[in-house]
Amino acid sequence: MKEVTFRVFRGDKEKGELKEYKVPLSEGMVVLDAIHEIQATEANDLAVRWNCKAGKCGSCGAEINGKPRLMCMTRMDVLPMDKPVTVEPMKRFPLVKDLVTDVSWNFEVNKRIRPLKPQPRQADGTHRMMQMDVERIQEFHKCIECFLCQNVCHVMRDHKITDFIGPRFLIRCATLVMHPLDTENRLRELKDDFRIGYCNITKCCTEVCPEEIGITDNAIIPLKERVAGAFYDPLAWLWRLLTGKKADQRT
Amino acid sequence: MSETTPGSSVSRPFLETRREDNWWVGPMATAMGLLAFTVYTTWAALQGEHYSWGPYLSPFYSPLIKPEGWPLSPAILILWAPGGFRLTCYYYRKSYYRAFMAMPPACAVAAAPHKYRGERALFIFQNLHRFFFYLAMLFVVILTYDAIIAFNFDGSFGIGVGSIVLTLNAVFIAAFTFGCNSFRHLVGGNVDCYSCASMGKQRHLLWRVVTFFNKKHMEWAWISLFWVGFSDAYVRLVSMGIITDMRIL
Numbered sequence: 001m002k003e004v005t006f007r008v009f010r011g012d013k014e015k016g017e018l019k020e021y022k023v024p025l026s027e028g029m030v031v032l033d034a035i036h037e038i039q040a041t042e043a044n045d046l047a048v049r050w051n052c053k054a055g056k057c058g059s060c061g062a063e064i065n066g067k068p069r070l071m072c073m074t075r076m077d078v079l080p081m082d083k084p085v086t087v088e089p090m091k092r093f094p095l096v097k098d099l100v101t102d103v104s105w106n107f108e109v110n111k112r113i114r115p116l117k118p119q120p121r122q123a124d125g126t127h128r129m130m131q132m133d134v135e136r137i138q139e140f141h142k143c144i145e146c147f148l149c150q151n152v153c154h155v156m157r158d159h160k161i162t163d164f165i166g167p168r169f170l171i172r173c174a175t176l177v178m179h180p181l182d183t184e185n186r187l188r189e190l191k192d193d194f195r196i197g198y199c200n201i202t203k204c205c206t207e208v209c210p211e212e213i214g215i216t217d218n219a220i221i222p223l224k225e226r227v228a229g230a231f232y233d234p235l236a237w238l239w240r241l242l243t244g245k246k247a248d249q250r251t
Numbered sequence: 252m253s254e255t256t257p258g259s260s261v262s263r264p265f266l267e268t269r270r271e272d273n274w275w276v277g278p279m280a281t282a283m284g285l286l287a288f289t290v291y292t293t294w295a296a297l298q299g300e301h302y303s304w305g306p307y308l309s310p311f312y313s314p315l316i317k318p319e320g321w322p323l324s325p326a327i328l329i330l331w332a333p334g335g336f337r338l339t340c341y342y343y344r345k346s347y348y349r350a351f352m353a354m355p356p357a358c359a360v361a362a363a364p365h366k367y368r369g370e371r372a373l374f375i376f377q378n379l380h381r382f383f384f385y386l387a388m389l390f391v392v393i394l395t396y397d398a399i400i401a402f403n404f405d406g407s408f409g410i411g412v413g414s415i416v417l418t419l420n421a422v423f424i425a426a427f428t429f430g431c432n433s434f435r436h437l438v439g440g441n442v443d444c445y446s447c448a449s450m451g452k453q454r455h456l457l458w459r460v461v462t463f464f465n466k467k468h469m470e471w472a473w474i475s476l477f478w479v480g481f482s483d484a485y486v487r488l489v490s491m492g493i494i495t496d497m498r499i500l
Contacts, residue, residue, distance in 0.1 A: 063269065063359065065269065065270065065271055065272075066268050066270035066271065066359055067270060067272075067358070067359055068358075068359060080271070083271065086269055088269065091263075091359075130445070130446040132445045132455050133443075133444050133445055152359055154354060154355040154362045154367075155367065155369070158262060158263060158361055158362040158367075159262070159362065159366075159367040160262060161367070164369075177443075178443055179443065180443055180444035180446070180447070182443070195369070197370035197371070197375075198367075199369070200344060200348045200354060200369065200370075201341050201344045201345050201348070202344075202345050202349055202354070202355060202358075203345050204355070204358035204359070207358050216341075217432070217465065221341050221432045221436075222432075222435075222436060222440050224378075225433060225435075225436035225440065225441070226436070226441060227378075228378040228379075228380070228381065228433075229381075229436070229441065232375070232378035232379065233378075233379075233381065235382075
């Protein structure tokens with residue numbers, strides 16, 4: 001049976017190194033299978049977070065040959081096996097141990113976003129939404145919160161800017177801003193608190209998204225356009241002056 | 252290459268990556284393509300001659316505005332508008348941030364070390380993309396007019412290779428312009444509830460049409476960029492007598 005060499009990061013936030021392991025290759029194998037094999041045979045103390053093994057829980061994000069991916073969705077046959085396969089933890093987040101990182105910063109950011117505040121129910125006690133009104137945001141609901149997009153975004157990863165909420169949470173904001181029933185105005189906080197202006201549309205978040213959500217084109221750019229309309233467009237400002245509408249009024 | 256510990260608060264050295272694929276090919280090809288276009292366009296715009304032949308007018312000089320006493324090339328008076336449209340375009344932002352500013356050069360490759368401030372100072376003008384879009388729409392109309400005129404040979408209908416070149420130019424520029432993200436926002440992306448808004452269904456339909464073009468915005472950006480340069484070169488070479496325009500009809 002063919003063997004593949006893995007170089008897996010072992011260590012904690014103080015120190016660490018890449019350690020080599022040999023894993024027998026089997027048909028349909030994914031990287032997470034190999035990590036489990038290493039854990040079962042050679043390194044029982046190898047720390048790895050995983051859950052569903054089906055690309056739906058978003059737990060097993062890592063950097064495989066330098067690219068942020070889900071380990072459970074990375075088949076071995078897409079990797080060059082003539083060289084060792086490198087598996088490292090996500091670099092953006094503080095390391096806990098081996099392949100496990102502390103992603104709790106994301107949960108704190110999430111708390112800063114005001115939840116949906118829907119319109120009053122209709123006379124029959126229901127909320128009705130037409131398909132054409134919700135199809136845009138249905139795409140955003142596919143997000144599995146793997147935080148690979150937060151990990152790869154250079155604003156946080158390289159420039160260490162922490163007041164930018166990142167692609168995952170701009171997706172959540174887009175879900176709310178475009179929601180047909182939401183009554184909140186969120187454009188000013190997008191600009192001033194969540195700092196959408198830091199995103200320079202280099203689309204790495206979209207490239208790494210395992211759910212193939214059009215993060216940049218369908219969420220961030222439409223949000224930027226709304227912010228531009230509310231705060232940077234002199235014609236829109238003049239229009240609002242004449243009509244008495246507010247900068248972040250919902251339509 | 253030296254490496255930082257995962258999760259470290261220390262910035263990583265420029266270009267640090269574990270990627271083993273040819274990640275540098277994309278930004279390098281982009282930089283070369285954009286540089287080649289910029290150099291050619293600047294040279295062609297400064298020539299001030301050989302921009303028309305017969306019914307053909309180079310798109311770099313259209314609309315042809317020649318105020319009396321203007322000492323420079325007429326192209327300078329108009330090229331700022333399509334140039335501004337591309338400079339503030341969301342696709343081109345990605346390309347120049349990656350290729351020229353290395354912020355970042357590629358995904359999971361460490362960005363250039365200089366201070367990153369996002370849309371601040373001069374970059375705040377990126378938010379004025381919609382104004383350049385309005386001008387770009389005007390250019391679509393003008394270039395379409397030029398394409399129609401390119402079939403008029405001394406008052407009679409004819410088809411030359413140049414007619415086809417200029418027609419394709421108008422088509423490609425239109426496909427790029429109609430996929431603009433600002434246009435997508437303005438026609439219907441800004442609506443929260445299509446079923447409640449006035450003309451909501453029509454705006455939703457328009458939004459879907461623009462979304463169709465927007466999905467290939469990058470491809471149209473490059474095709475139209477190459478073709479507009481090629482169109483100028485074709486008219487220029489015919490005008491200089493270096494090549495002959497072949498008449499098909």
